[in-house]
Amino acid sequence: MRIPTPLPALSLTAVAALLLTGCFAPDGEASDSSSERLRVVMMQPPRSGLSPLSDDAFKLSRWSTAETLVTLDANGDPQPALATSWRASGDAAWTFTLRKGVTFHDGTPLTAADVVRSLTRAAQAAPKPRILDGVELTVTAQGDKVKVVTAAPDPLLPQRLSSPQLSILAAKAYRGKTVNPVGAGTGAFVLKKVNGTSSATLDRNGAYWGGRPEAPGIDVRFVPDGTARAAALRSGEADIVESVPVSQAAMLDEDQITEVPMPRTNTLYLNTERGAFVDPALRAAARGAIDAEALVKGVYEGRADVAEGLLGPAIPWAEQRAGRTEPAAPGKPDGKAITIGTFTDRAELPEVAAALQQQLQQAGFTVKLEVREYAAIEADALAGKFDAFILSRATVLDSGDPAAYLYSDFASDGSFNLSQLADPAVDKALGKATKAASGPERRAAILAAESAVLNADAALPMLHERVIQGDSPRVVGSAKDPRERLLVTPDTYVK
Template identity: 25%
Template sequence: MNLKSTPVAAAVFVALACLGTTAGAVTLKIGNQGDALSMDPHSLNESLQLTVLENVFETLVSRGPDYKLTPGLATAWKQTSPTVWHFDLRKNVQFHDGTPFTADDVIFSYERAKSDGSDMKTYVGQVKEIRKINDHSIDVVTNAPFPILPELFYRWFIMSKKWCEANQATRPVDRRKGIENAASFRANGTGPYRVRERQPNVRTTFTRNGNYWGKVQGNVDEVIFNVIGNDATRVAALLSGEVDVMEPVPVQDVDRIKSASNLKVLQGPELRVIFLGMDQKRDELLFSNVKGKNPFKDKRVRQAFYQAIDIEGIKRSVMRGASTPIAEMFPAQVKGFAPDLNKRLPYDPEASKKLLAEAGYPSGFEVAMNCPNDRYVNDGAICQAVAANLARVGVKIKLEVETKGTYFPKILRRDTSFYMLGWTSSTVDAHNVLYSIMSSPGEGGRGQFNLGAYSNARVDELTEKIASETDDKKRTDMIHEAIKIHEDDIGHIPLHQQALNWGARKNIELVQLPGDEMVWKYITVK
């Protein structure tokens, strides 16, 4: 008899599934607008994916509830020479499959993170080599002095060398090329939770790792991560009790959730800045009616686009006040922010029209704009507002709004002429943004997310010097200069810093980190 087709088989399956939890286990049901696109921690440098996977995988250096650096898989670190950092690795740590964690896993993860297809090159790009001292001790050698190396390692996850080799997953999943492997759907980390069942873009179930080396401050045994893309449906799920926590709360529903007697909204500034990028490299745009030249190579065109955008109108009508317009590529909470340079160019459609005419486009032109609709707060609506603003100055936008599952592979291939992106400085330092977004694309992950290939030799030079400078005043002055050059060039068009809005039942205690990380080991259900 084929049990697969019988009611008995279904009952057996349910019974087996229940073996992963014990009676009285605490389950947390989360509703999010999107999903982690892969279980591979080196495949996509995207905040939602990383915040989900940081509960499964771990880094050498972590951050505590106060967002300060704290030991992770490394118990201590120190700089032993200008270009060498010594790390002591934690002993008696096991991966979920029982394999011991050693220095070999760190070295393997370094090679994997810097290899072709990796989206995490910026986190190891400053590293020249890693030397194994013994199974629980390594020296990290940098290309040049790099005083903030521990901060950089906060988002570099360690994988099991043995597991990856056994499962033909020694190379990262390449989202740009659609290449998948075992790490796409399965995970073997050292973290407090392990993957039990994976249904991409539907739900993923995680259970507590009974062999976890560290302390779990909360009491959650099981996490069911549900993907609920529709805002109204997600809110309804929280109101009905179908989910316990949801994010993001649509800005128009914040007051409604606050007014519910059994619910609360956690709010705070996020480190993320939402901005627009333009292809400034190709001699002819891929998606425009302008042939034989690239309008975005002309600063007057970039400035015209900037001044055509009514950012206060977007804040008022689209964001319902839950955003902070910004002129810089990182917010005030990030080291290096320059208050005196945080002055946006004025919204001025007439000036925009004049600039377009001077650049040779008195009637404007057409260009495609790529945007996600399930990644940032009101992302699709923001892009619609930008398109409407640009239409008033004669620019016809062909708006292409899509799920992040298809959006990110496209723009990461640089198959775009004009796009939206959000960026969070995981190091809480300006260098992260300068190196990843504002520098010319190059080796070691430099400019890996500068998808329009903005390039200024002086910004590149300053970024390299900033990486090594230990004198705080000199470093700050150089950051200031780089910001000013980028603003004068209109290398990108910053829009705003978005706010965090999480909804939860009142009996749930959460820690809301400014990088939009939801760490499950900090969650308590009362």
């Protein structure tokens, strides 16, 4: 069963070679060209020693070494993993039945006590994993079952437990002050060694409950420089490369790259509380002025998708949206002055801002740009000091559910309400969406809430981003996951 001032080009290649030559064999061992081990280059080095209670958890998940009670399918619905089934056992309680025959990488069997230990440690961590923000839970063992009780009813609890930050590890992982995942997972590959922020080594788990993995192991290198990552794939030094920059994609063969739609939307948030965009007609005028296709072609070199709504193609059911059902008629800007803010941390955003400035000025606005580092501009953006703000925003959080993003960004009491929106119709729709049971009912309520936000023109979605993954033509079965939870699976190998 499978669960699944720039340097010249030559100098950059040389730098990449120096960074990467001979780096894929485990330290102290010679490379074995016949071993068929997977050589993987990743963008971000570990920030917290690969603790699952941090964002490093997503590396453990992408290497198929640490696993959770449930996984998510393409629609974001929960599917069995270390738990085979679950049921609501009260308004705020869920009972999970554990899979039999699972052993940790240290040879100890998976028990309910192990699940209690892992989830309790996460619930009591400071800071908590973000998936548990605002969630209080207690976990108890009941034979081969685990009962999870939340302080308030939570229809998304199974989805929350799919977060890689809630991976289940063996007791040995918790013996120190920090959580150490080395040799403590249940997945298809055993994490054997971590060399600080430079590399990691994993070997096949021959006793994996889901069947024998195809590859004998994984040798990982962390290479933050995007040019060096692309060079590693181009030169044959790597089999799988994470996050190839758009600027490097054209230098690779088409059969080496895959563009994966991301649940991330580049959006122009309009300030509905003060300034020009208090007027719905001027918000509509801004909507009509934006040429998103030109942004995709010019800034993203065609490697993005024009937005039809706030939720993009990475969320399959979003195509069922109604969209704007009551669009306002556009007014005349008549030279109205507006200031648009954005930040430099994402290289494409200043370019998007410059292109938008031209488009809005052609429509009759007078446009000033203010561009800073994100840390220096976030407070002003949240305080509503700009008429508009350009943001690349993730539209699903760790639960795979967009309702939290919509509420955070557009509810009158939302914690990230850049639009300063206070619209009763939007609040009502968002309240219904956040309380709905998971499945078709919740998806329909989320799309209705999206329509309410779009009708208000509080945010103008422009494009949906893609991530570019590089694979050697010899690689079979690597995952192309919009949520970036999977990369190497039990079915991945080099032919």
